[in-house]
Amino acid sequence: MNKEKEIDFKISVKGxxxxxxxxxxxxxxxxxxxxxxxxxxxxxxxxxxxxxxxxPSKQNLVISEIKDxxxxxxxxxxxxxxxxxxxxxxxxxxxxxxSLKVEVDDIPITRPYSISSSPSDALKGFYEITIRKEENGxxxxxxxxxxxxxxxxxxxxxxxxxxxxxxxDSREIMCIAGGSGIxxxxxxxxxxxxxxxxxxxxxLYGSSExxxxxxYDEFKDYEKRxxxxxxxxxILSCEEVNLPDCEQGFMTAQLIEKYxxxxxxxxxxxxxQIMYDFIDKELEKFSLPMKRIRKExxxxxxxxxxxxxxxxxxxxxxxxxxxSIGNVLKEIPANAFESILVAMExxxxxxxxxxxxxxxxxxxxxxxxxxxxxxxxxxxxxxxDKIMNYFHPCSSYPxxxxxxxxxxxx
Amino acid sequence: MVEEINEQLIEDDFDxxxxxxxxxxxxxxxxxxxxxxKVILCEQHNLPGGFATSxxxxxxxxxxxxxxxxxxxxxxxxxxxxxLFEDDIEINVDFVEISEAFRLIINDPNEKLDxxxxxxxxxxxxxxxREVPGSKDSIIDYIRLSQEITEAINYxxxxxxxxxxxxxxxxxKNFLKTAPYTLDQVNDALKIPKRAQDILNAYWCYIGIxxxxxxxxxxxxxxxxxxxxKAYIPKYRSHGYIAALESKIRxxxxxxxxxxxxxxxIVENGQVMGIETTKGDKIQTKHIISNASxxxxxxxxxxxxxxxxxxxxxxMNARRHAISCFVVYLGLNASVEELGITxxxxxxxxxxxxxxxxxxxxxxNPPKAxxxxxxxxxxxxxxxQGTCILSITAFxxxxxxxxxxxxxxxxxxxxxxxxxxxxxxxxxxxxxREHIEEIEIATPQTLARYTGTFxxxxxxxxxxxxxxxMPRLMxxxxxxYVKGLEFCGGFSANCQSYTNALLSGQIAAFLTxxxxxxxxxxx
Numbered sequence: 001m002n003k004e005k006e007i008d009f010k011i012s013v014k015g016x017x018x019x020x021x022x023x024x025x026x027x028x029x030x031x032x033x034x035x036x037x038x039x040x041x042x043x044x045x046x047x048x049x050x051x052x053x054x055x056p057s058k059q060n061l062v063i064s065e066i067k068d069x070x071x072x073x074x075x076x077x078x079x080x081x082x083x084x085x086x087x088x089x090x091x092x093x094x095x096x097x098x099s100l101k102v103e104v105d106d107i108p109i110t111r112p113y114s115i116s117s118s119p120s121d122a123l124k125g126f127y128e129i130t131i132r133k134e135e136n137g138x139x140x141x142x143x144x145x146x147x148x149x150x151x152x153x154x155x156x157x158x159x160x161x162x163x164x165x166x167x168x169d170s171r172e173i174m175c176i177a178g179g180s181g182i183x184x185x186x187x188x189x190x191x192x193x194x195x196x197x198x199x200x201x202x203x204l205y206g207s208s209e210x211x212x213x214x215x216y217d218e219f220k221d222y223e224k225r226x227x228x229x230x231x232x233x234x235i236l237s238c239e240e241v242n243l244p245d246c247e248q249g250f251m252t253a254q255l256i257e258k259y260x261x262x263x264x265x266x267x268x269x270x271x272x273q274i275m276y277d278f279i280d281k282e283l284e285k286f287s288l289p290m291k292r293i294r295k296e297x298x299x300x301x302x303x304x305x306x307x308x309x310x311x312x313x314x315x316x317x318x319x320x321x322x323x324s325i326g327n328v329l330k331e332i333p334a335n336a337f338e339s340i341l342v343a344m345e346x347x348x349x350x351x352x353x354x355x356x357x358x359x360x361x362x363x364x365x366x367x368x369x370x371x372x373x374x375x376x377x378x379x380x381x382x383x384x385d386k387i388m389n390y391f392h393p394c395s396s397y398p399x400x401x402x403x404x405x406x407x408x409x410x
Numbered sequence: 411m412v413e414e415i416n417e418q419l420i421e422d423d424f425d426x427x428x429x430x431x432x433x434x435x436x437x438x439x440x441x442x443x444x445x446x447x448k449v450i451l452c453e454q455h456n457l458p459g460g461f462a463t464s465x466x467x468x469x470x471x472x473x474x475x476x477x478x479x480x481x482x483x484x485x486x487x488x489x490x491x492x493x494l495f496e497d498d499i500e501i502n503v504d505f506v507e508i509s510e511a512f513r514l515i516i517n518d519p520n521e522k523l524d525x526x527x528x529x530x531x532x533x534x535x536x537x538x539x540r541e542v543p544g545s546k547d548s549i550i551d552y553i554r555l556s557q558e559i560t561e562a563i564n565y566x567x568x569x570x571x572x573x574x575x576x577x578x579x580x581x582x583k584n585f586l587k588t589a590p591y592t593l594d595q596v597n598d599a600l601k602i603p604k605r606a607q608d609i610l611n612a613y614w615c616y617i618g619i620x621x622x623x624x625x626x627x628x629x630x631x632x633x634x635x636x637x638x639x640k641a642y643i644p645k646y647r648s649h650g651y652i653a654a655l656e657s658k659i660r661x662x663x664x665x666x667x668x669x670x671x672x673x674x675x676i677v678e679n680g681q682v683m684g685i686e687t688t689k690g691d692k693i694q695t696k697h698i699i700s701n702a703s704x705x706x707x708x709x710x711x712x713x714x715x716x717x718x719x720x721x722x723x724x725x726m727n728a729r730r731h732a733i734s735c736f737v738v739y740l741g742l743n744a745s746v747e748e749l750g751i752t753x754x755x756x757x758x759x760x761x762x763x764x765x766x767x768x769x770x771x772x773x774x775n776p777p778k779a780x781x782x783x784x785x786x787x788x789x790x791x792x793x794x795q796g797t798c799i800l801s802i803t804a805f806x807x808x809x810x811x812x813x814x815x816x817x818x819x820x821x822x823x824x825x826x827x828x829x830x831x832x833x834x835x836x837x838x839x840x841x842x843r844e845h846i847e848e849i850e851i852a853t854p855q856t857l858a859r860y861t862g863t864f865x866x867x868x869x870x871x872x873x874x875x876x877x878x879x880m881p882r883l884m885x886x887x888x889x890x891y892v893k894g895l896e897f898c899g900g901f902s903a904n905c906q907s908y909t910n911a912l913l914s915g916q917i918a919a920f921l922t923x924x925x926x927x928x929x930x931x932x933x
Binding site: 009010011012013016019020022023025026027029030031033034035036037038039040041042045046047048050051052053054055090091093119120123161165166167168289290291325326327328348349350352359361362364366380381382383384385387388390405407408409410 | 417554650734817827855865880
């Protein structure tokens, strides 16, 4: 640049004197703006209001109806608890789940359950959740004994990413469901029938026995009423099959190919862990792009010791964890085969959790010292967190004595 | 069970409480902890960062908000943020230099423009002369003036807000004479051709008001730092340095509480006495640094209500909350080479009329502006091989979203996102729609959900000439309405942007430390 020009450079916007006066007046101009403003409070912010309606940090619910679905499954209908601050239920997207907070023997724990009713049912004032009783299930045994009409339950807002997105997914959805994994697809189906979701649904639903099939009559009815949009194929792994239109065997690539337009479908998969292991291998045969396969998170891993890299020699060990949570510093025992989240729940520390699958990050904590095992398939941490020793207790297992800092729950 | 939960509550004295773990709050807490103050940081969310965050979907980790960090600078020419991080707070975080400022595309067929705007003084001048022959001299004047403005601001900062008037008049007269005016007014006075102004003004969407309202001082200083120090982004997204700040606070003995929303600031006779949280914590302190806006503090938090100075309510009502953002985050299953996405940053406008576009922010009609980032063109390995990350940002004023119902919300998001993707494809002649593997959409509601900011506003208060950097600084002492209460973040005197928010945290910490020293503590 020209040096001379720099020295000579003088600007004038409205004239030399007026410009300097304008600067001098900046403070008084500001004062005048404030002087003439009202002294009122702001009473309402529509943006935060809608944000709270969509994403309440908690919802107080009460059971209004219980329906037996099969010999081992019930549908619980929840409405807003009239004695609470929850006045409206949060709207959601078909496929999302609620994290329910349950106190079992004085120990508060959470469980994610897919919503089996339709999004518009939430606007009408209810959610439905369908639960299957697990053999020797700690929580489900408690639920079967204790949940009655009138029981109050605290829930999160709707969560999860297992929903149809028109910009990403094909309009032909191939659902692969196992066991209670059918529940989110009931929500999809209901929304289709309400004319609010413009997709077609083909559901391949695996069950072990005929009387384990959830929503058998319902889905048959949906299919009859909307033959262009909804199709259900029940697949039974038992030897003897009496029901009509069922497939016998497992959910093999061959079977999938029989019912599916492979090059033009998005796969939505929801079921127990063992089904994922099986389906992954079957779908591999088609070399589908990853964007065509969406899987719901399935909660905590049941048999972490069988994961290839898990150090088997410590599987039976119990370690000590020094937990700092709020104002409390407490040493608790922890089994190597159970998540750190579970250890903290047992110790009644009420740690935060939502997805229990390593993905949502709600339980994000600091590892101060010690070694942990993280299942590589459920490591949803951010890159920087991996470097800086932050971890998700719901998908992490102690491999030594630990020292950790955990946020309090909401 | 209630007992166990109650045991976790904090009932204690602290030298200082920081409300909110955004850019400003984290720096404030870190600086206080480094100086030995007993500090506690309360954050309503389960994660630090506020807007400065990242999130994981499938095999992608998306940057939440940052496009370009201003005044970081290379090691050989450190800017204020690099000095803050490396020298003052002493965190070690990888940053990546951005190769060019942005590609500007104006779609209006009558004023069609497609130009790559470079960093660097000479390159910038040459580009302008090439695009708008005859503009060179006026652009040189513009840069000279911008340089003087940054020097003046440095002088004022070094004088701790008490500059010598004679020195200002002697050395920084051009700064004084332009500070009261808008970008348009000064650019016209500099005789910059209209077409050249269109290119010069292209950062306007990062300020969030039209060029006939943007304060020249604020714009020119930012622009000058971009020109001479380029732009940087953190290698591991915003969360990369945020997690480092978080760890630093703990390392220096500071305490952090997540899921803990402050719902009361206790004030007695005009002096801060403590805070309470929705969980039930009761903390005594004489010093609060609030990353939450003055609007939230005066409107919702000060307790009892009769301690709210009426002047503070007038102050907050005089100011306007700035725009909020709408972001479409896309994880694409093809590489930038396969897709033909050649640039890191795109500013795509329907027209060069900034006022017309700003007016459109008040409605839910298809957005007329977008600022789009392709992270892989700065950090090639930010996503797995054969994939890339694209984020498209559009803007809305809070009022546009006032009548949206929950049942319309998801379809609305989708409709706007579809338009933004189409516009990007049209402007860049690329095809991305078929490659979407992951999609997430943030709205003003999302911003409100994670930060509680009024109206989901992302840019603090609008920076009209009367409420821009200089007038805010000049009024700082007069507008201190509660003793012991300082503000940091985008709503503070420093104004918006990552850079200003970060620096504001340090200023608030120093002011608080000064007051603590006057009293004889910290211990």
